[in-house]
Amino acid sequence: MTEAAQETKTTSEDWEPKIVAFCCNWCSYAGADLAGTSRIQYPPNARIIRVNCTGRIDPEFILAALDMGADGVLVSGCHPGDCHYTSGNLKMRARWALIKRAVEQAGIDPRRIRLQWASASEAQIFADGVTLLTEQVRKLGPLRGQWR
Amino acid sequence: MTEPVSVAMGQGSSCWGCYQSLVDIHLRLADVLPKLDIKFWACVADFKHKDLESYPDGSIAVGFYEGVARTEEDLHLLKTMRKKCKTLIAFGSCSCFGGIPGLANFYDIEDALKVKFKDNKTVSGGQVPTENVPPFEPVIRPNSDYVDFDIYLPGCPPTSDLIFTAVSALLEGKEIELPPYAVCHYCNREKKETPIPEILRPYEGVADPDRCLLEQGYVCLGSATWGLCEGQCVNRGATCRGCFGPVPPISQDQGAAGVGMLGTYAPIEPDKILEKCKDPLGMFWRFSYPSSHLGRIRIRREEAKTK
Amino acid sequence: MTEERVIKIDPVTRLEGHGALTITLGKDGKVKDVQFNVTSTRFFEKFLEGRPMEEAPRIVPRICGICPIPHHLASVKAVEAAWGVTPPPAAIKLRRLLIEAKQLSSHAIHFYALAAPDFVFGPFAPPGVRNVAGVLKHLPDVAVQAIKLMQFGQELCRAVGAKAIHPTLGIPGGMLSPLSEDVRDEWLKQIPEMMENLQKTVDLAKKVVNDYIDVITKVAVTPTYYVGLTNNGVHDIYDGKVRVMNPDGKVEVDFDPQDYPKYVGEHVPNHSYATHIYYRPAGYPDGIWRANTLARCNVADKMATPMAQAALEEMRELVGRPSHHTFAYHYARVVEMVQAAENIQALLEDPEIVSTDVKLSDVEPRAGDGVGIVEAPRGTLIHNYECDENGYIVRANLIVATNNNIAGIEKSLMDAARFIFEQQGHKDLKLPDPIVKV
Ligand code: SF4
Ligand code: SF4
Ligand code: SF4
Numbered sequence: 001m002t003e004a005a006q007e008t009k010t011t012s013e014d015w016e017p018k019i020v021a022f023c024c025n026w027c028s029y030a031g032a033d034l035a036g037t038s039r040i041q042y043p044p045n046a047r048i049i050r051v052n053c054t055g056r057i058d059p060e061f062i063l064a065a066l067d068m069g070a071d072g073v074l075v076s077g078c079h080p081g082d083c084h085y086t087s088g089n090l091k092m093r094a095r096w097a098l099i100k101r102a103v104e105q106a107g108i109d110p111r112r113i114r115l116q117w118a119s120a121s122e123a124q125i126f127a128d129g130v131t132l133l134t135e136q137v138r139k140l141g142p143l144r145g146q147w148r
Numbered sequence: 149m150t151e152p153v154s155v156a157m158g159q160g161s162s163c164w165g166c167y168q169s170l171v172d173i174h175l176r177l178a179d180v181l182p183k184l185d186i187k188f189w190a191c192v193a194d195f196k197h198k199d200l201e202s203y204p205d206g207s208i209a210v211g212f213y214e215g216v217a218r219t220e221e222d223l224h225l226l227k228t229m230r231k232k233c234k235t236l237i238a239f240g241s242c243s244c245f246g247g248i249p250g251l252a253n254f255y256d257i258e259d260a261l262k263v264k265f266k267d268n269k270t271v272s273g274g275q276v277p278t279e280n281v282p283p284f285e286p287v288i289r290p291n292s293d294y295v296d297f298d299i300y301l302p303g304c305p306p307t308s309d310l311i312f313t314a315v316s317a318l319l320e321g322k323e324i325e326l327p328p329y330a331v332c333h334y335c336n337r338e339k340k341e342t343p344i345p346e347i348l349r350p351y352e353g354v355a356d357p358d359r360c361l362l363e364q365g366y367v368c369l370g371s372a373t374w375g376l377c378e379g380q381c382v383n384r385g386a387t388c389r390g391c392f393g394p395v396p397p398i399s400q401d402q403g404a405a406g407v408g409m410l411g412t413y414a415p416i417e418p419d420k421i422l423e424k425c426k427d428p429l430g431m432f433w434r435f436s437y438p439s440s441h442l443g444r445i446r447i448r449r450e451e452a453k454t455k
Numbered sequence: 456m457t458e459e460r461v462i463k464i465d466p467v468t469r470l471e472g473h474g475a476l477t478i479t480l481g482k483d484g485k486v487k488d489v490q491f492n493v494t495s496t497r498f499f500e501k502f503l504e505g506r507p508m509e510e511a512p513r514i515v516p517r518i519c520g521i522c523p524i525p526h527h528l529a530s531v532k533a534v535e536a537a538w539g540v541t542p543p544p545a546a547i548k549l550r551r552l553l554i555e556a557k558q559l560s561s562h563a564i565h566f567y568a569l570a571a572p573d574f575v576f577g578p579f580a581p582p583g584v585r586n587v588a589g590v591l592k593h594l595p596d597v598a599v600q601a602i603k604l605m606q607f608g609q610e611l612c613r614a615v616g617a618k619a620i621h622p623t624l625g626i627p628g629g630m631l632s633p634l635s636e637d638v639r640d641e642w643l644k645q646i647p648e649m650m651e652n653l654q655k656t657v658d659l660a661k662k663v664v665n666d667y668i669d670v671i672t673k674v675a676v677t678p679t680y681y682v683g684l685t686n687n688g689v690h691d692i693y694d695g696k697v698r699v700m701n702p703d704g705k706v707e708v709d710f711d712p713q714d715y716p717k718y719v720g721e722h723v724p725n726h727s728y729a730t731h732i733y734y735r736p737a738g739y740p741d742g743i744w745r746a747n748t749l750a751r752c753n754v755a756d757k758m759a760t761p762m763a764q765a766a767l768e769e770m771r772e773l774v775g776r777p778s779h780h781t782f783a784y785h786y787a788r789v790v791e792m793v794q795a796a797e798n799i800q801a802l803l804e805d806p807e808i809v810s811t812d813v814k815l816s817d818v819e820p821r822a823g824d825g826v827g828i829v830e831a832p833r834g835t836l837i838h839n840y841e842c843d844e845n846g847y848i849v850r851a852n853l854i855v856a857t858n859n860n861i862a863g864i865e866k867s868l869m870d871a872a873r874f875i876f877e878q879q880g881h882k883d884l885k886l887p888d889p890i891v892k893v
């Protein structure tokens with residue numbers, strides 16, 4: 001997309017938040033699936049990317065998403081203690097603390113990123129998280145607009 | 149003897165450390181210098197900017213550019229160097245990634261100007277100078293946003309041996325081949341891959357000289373950093389702060405890699421991490437902020453202001 | 456001459472830092488204005504804010520790659536002052552070794568690379584020759600002895616500080632690594648050769664001084680205040696009080712580092728990004744001072760080591776105390792090189808230098824305001840940080856060595872320009888034949 005096209009899109013009335021959601025295969029992605037089959041409503045703004053564990057999410061994925069045009073990023077994984085690879089999510093949790101602080105230091109509202117735990121059966125929790133982040137980001141407006 | 153190779157040594161805003169490191173090849177200078185036909189090098193020879201501008205485009209074989217484009221003049225020099233030199237080298241981490249001067253992007257230039265010229269313990273009521281000084285660029289962009297480089301030679305500064313290797317290759321017309329390993333590869337410390345229960349600030353305790361510093365709790369960027377320095381700090385007791393930038397491909401986000409690595413070693417409660425590491429941006433992105441993802445978003449913020 | 460004329464020299468070469476020179480000649484042919492335009496700055500004071508204070512010593516060396524060690528040490532001293540920490544004696548000795556090694560290499564490189572080409576080839580030789588490469592080509596012996604001195608200094612910095620440029624071993628509470636006995640022994644072995652090269656340098660410098668005595672005593676003789684660290688009046692570059700001497704040679708004050716805001720002022724000229732540092736009680740421009748080699752040799756009652764003291768006495772016989780002769784900086788540089796060499800030898804011979812007790816283990820941050828002062832080769836260097844109770848910097852103020860000299864440089868350039876453009880004095884100067892004719 002050209003700069004100009006993006007520009008009009010981000011400033012126009014019908015702007016919709018673009019959310020990238022990284023979901024762990026074993027719980028959250030299953031949870032998202034379940035949310036779909038159980039017809040739990042949640043906003044369509046999240047593009048879900050399945051990863052085999054939140055421990056696999058390189059912090060660069062999150063930052064690159066923001067750099068490349070996402071307005072918000074969601075990371076959803078198994079509850080601490082339930083990771084299928086024992087501690088992948090604990091590693092993510094530790095990284096998250098630093099990422100969130102760094103994002104804030106770089107002048108980006110930290111409410112644009114969200115880490116949550118949702119098991120395979122917690123479709124509602126997953127959906128609520130997406131809704132919450134989407135609404136939060138909607139209030140903040142487009143990331144590119146944050147500077148105006 | 150073969151014809152000397154024409155070179156130009158340019159400097160943006162920098163500390164001169166990269167050139168000092170070049171001079172620190174010591175007696176090997178006696179081999180290298182006679183093979184160079186110096187066309188421009190402000191700290192050593194009395195050529196002026198006009199001299200550089202007067203050379204035909206592409207007439208200089210090799211150019212080194214140290215530092216960042218903090219001012220319009222730096223930027224002009226950078227572009228002139230690109231025009232005049234066949235091969236242009238991003239010399240040092242400032243030139244490759246933004247380096248330490250890139251930390252200025254943490255703040256708005258107005259705030260920086262205020263502290264520098266208007267309000268600190270020894271200055272009061274000064275004005276930002278305007279006469280015979282080039283205006284500042286509001287934000288530091290990676291030099292590669294302005295010009296294409298043929299070679300990146302990172303390091304803060306690149307070691308003298310690395311420079312000598314690179315210059316020798318250039319003089320012989322050979323490709324420069326740089327080993328792709330991280331600092332850890334060159335570190336003599338024993339690694340047991342054990343997670344750490346807490347993070348320590350570098351002044352805390354006394355480190356075991358034989359074990360991996362990271363495994364002892366000290367934040368070390370060795371695994372996220374290109375090991376062209378051969379581990380000169382870590383092998384002497386100091387943690388790596390990442391001054392050689394990311395491991396190849398150098399377009400990687402070094403800070404993100406560092407944070408990833410710390411999470412692997414310290415899967416502990418967020419509060420315990422933040423208590424000891426309140427400044428991740430200044431710790432993990434110290435040498436590469438302008439060229440990182442967060443740094444790019446920061447630069448876009450500046451662009452939005454001027455639009 | 457009828458028109459106003461502006462002479463611009465851009466960049467000013469063979470100088471560390473970004474600079475241009477603008478000389479304005481009035482219609483009457485008189486020198487109207489001399490500006491030393493420092494054309495960039497990188498805002499360290501600002502971006503230190505928010506950093507953990509112990510990281511400052513790993514960031515600030517990048518202020519200057521030619522004198523990173525004084526920055527590293529002034530910084531670590533500032534942190535220690537804020538946190539109330541005193542490192543073990545052996546750590547202080549290592550730091551002294553580090554700063555003396557830097558002093559030696561910096562003075563050697565300055566003398567040979569930045570100043571000697573003019574003396575060797577004469578000031579009118581073409582720029583392609585009148586540089587360090589030219590010295591190497593035409594006077595290889597001189598160049599080799601110079602390089603060996605620089606190498607000794609730089610490599611010793613590396614041995615003590617892990618990196619010669621941007622060292623990493625200073626830490627609040629000491630040093631991160633001791634010096635091993637083996638390494639120390641290696642360095643002791645190199646002392647005799649270093650001393651020999653030093654002696655040759657002294658001889659060359661003396662020859663140059665005598666050859667150019669007319670220039671030294673006539674061009675750019677500029678009375679200013681002088682500033683430098685002394686330890687009870689003795690020349691010291693790591694620790695002590697800051698002494699200010701007035702143009703008449705009277706000591707105005709010996710102040711403690713933390714009192715610097717009372718005595719140090721920064722004037723912001725409109726034509727330079729480097730501020731002009733001056734003696735605050737005297738105001739600006741009356742209080743313009745100079746730092747660096749000559750200033751230190753002016754303010755000190757005596758040198759700390761015997762050979763250096765002898766050299767100082769010789770120098771004073773020639774140019775007096777205080778000496779306002781800008782070109783005497785070269786002489787003072789040699790006096791200081793001698794002291795650095797003697798101090799290096801004494802430190803390496805001190806058994807405590809290999810002590811492993813070099814770092815405290817119980818350092819704790821606290822809210823504070825700390826000042827660290829050392830002498831960089833180019834002058835008094837001040838780092839001042841305020842931090843919160845976790846030891847994160849909330850405010851920083853830096854007085855970098857070179858800025859102490861900018862106003863003084865302008866003043867002496869003004870004198871030099873008047874001498875050349877108004878009095879045409881350079882035409883009568885007795886210049887010796889260049890050592891090498893090209
Ligand atoms: S890369 Fe480092 S050594 Fe080189 S100019 Fe930049 S700060 Fe100085
Ligand atoms: S993390 Fe640091 S201390 Fe550990 S092996 Fe790597 S470089 Fe060495
Ligand atoms: S160990 Fe790290 S900080 Fe030290 S020189 Fe190498 S890359 Fe730079």
Ligand code: FES
Nearest residue numbers: 024053077083084
């Ligand atoms: S497997 Fe779900 S977070 Fe690790």
